[in-house]
Amino acid sequence: MQLYHHPYSLDSQKVRLALEERVVDYTSYQVNPLTGKNMDSSFFRMNPSAKLPVFQNGEHIIFNTAEIIQYIERIAVVSSGGGKITVSSGEVVEWMNKIQEWNPKFFTLSHIPEKYRLFISKFMRRVVIARMSEFPDLASAYHRKLRDEYETEDKLKNPEVLRRSKKHLVSLLDEAETKLSETSYLVGEEFTMADVMFIPVLARLELLNLQDEYINSRPNVAEYWNGVKQRPSYKKVIGRYFNGWRKYKTLLKTWCFLQIRSKLSRY
Template sequence: MQFYHHPLSMNSQKVRLALEEKNIDYTAFRVNPLKARNLDAEFFRQNPNGTLPMLKIGAHVLCESLPILQHIDKLNEPLGEYKDYRERAEEWIKKIDEWDAKPFTLTHVPDRMIRFFGKFKRRVLIARMAKNPDLANKYHSKLNSMHAMEEQLKDTQAVDSNRKELVLMLDDAEHQLAGTEFMAGDVFSVADAAFIPVLARIELLKLSEEYLRPRPKLLDYWERMKCRPSYKKVIGGYSSQLKQLKLVVPSICNVGIRNVLKRF
């Protein structure tokens, strides 16, 4: 089992948490989207959306976090002891998947950083189209999706709607956690693996006071989840500002040099 991911990718974190909680053996390969490595032809041929994570099991490839989580949960015994827990967990992972974290994240990232990486990725896409004509249509679709996201970030109503969707999900979680220890019941399930990265992203963006502090059950849950070995291995090791800088700064330098040398 080969798992392609990046430590700061929320969807990658969801899958890695599930893999760690189930003690499933896998070989991890880091793909850095900041350096546009997800657009390299070898990766893109297997995953034309250029998204992370990607799971390969022999010749079988899964490219979206939701089907990957569903597949992993079917391996051996599913996370969560009882059938009703698993049904509730399925409802939660679908609800979490429906919320697009990217607009929420990017609205809290400096504009100059978005422009810096966005301009570089467009140049990479154009260069890849020229070098790989058989992938030109798929690269062009990726270029269109990048443009659509840029337009969405300019749409204040769309950004506010995305934020309200998150608030409703957090309110639902607060209500759920008033009656259970975990997201789908009294044991850890795939729903927790999917939800923990959402809370981690909120904390990473320094928005805990706004989104977590007013919800005491959710805040208590979050503190408990951060004590789990899976969290410490998958997310906790990159939670400090220094560790994040060690991930991001080399990418900025790499992109800057490639821009100067026009190596795309």
């Protein structure tokens, strides 16, 4: 089993948490979307959407995050020989889908300083153009990605798009706050795949330094967040990259790489 992912990718974090929690072995392939590695022809031929993560088991390839996690659960059940591990209940799946409905893309980009965001966007457009000329058989698919880059910038100028994204997030957090006033986790007293889906959302808010507005203002969510950060899976998948000074190291490394590639015009 192979997983194509990256620590920056929120959906990748969800899948890796599931793999760690269910103790499923896999081969890890990091694909950094900020440096355009997801546009490399080998990856792009497998997944023309260029989105992460991608899970592959033999010839079976899955792109949908929720479907990957449910597939991992089924693998874990078979591996355990029908022991304590069971597949997610209907309520857990309902929460998983509810969390997955919130797209973090525009919310995240809107909280990145414009000069950095535009620099990365310009770099990505040049990467796509370079790949179009290198691989003419993929030109139409690359062209769609180029169009997507321009459309993203246009949508970021629309206050209504950002307002809807924030409203959706607030609604999700408020519902979680209510639920966590009754139970230790999102679905009862046991940690489930619903929590696996929710943790990266909170991690993204903390990475953007928005924890006071969105997490700490909700006491039950804040207590829950402090607790789940102690789990070994969190420390391995997210904490090792973004806790404290580590997030600056992680981001600085990528930023320097982009600067060097841009100055050398190597895309």
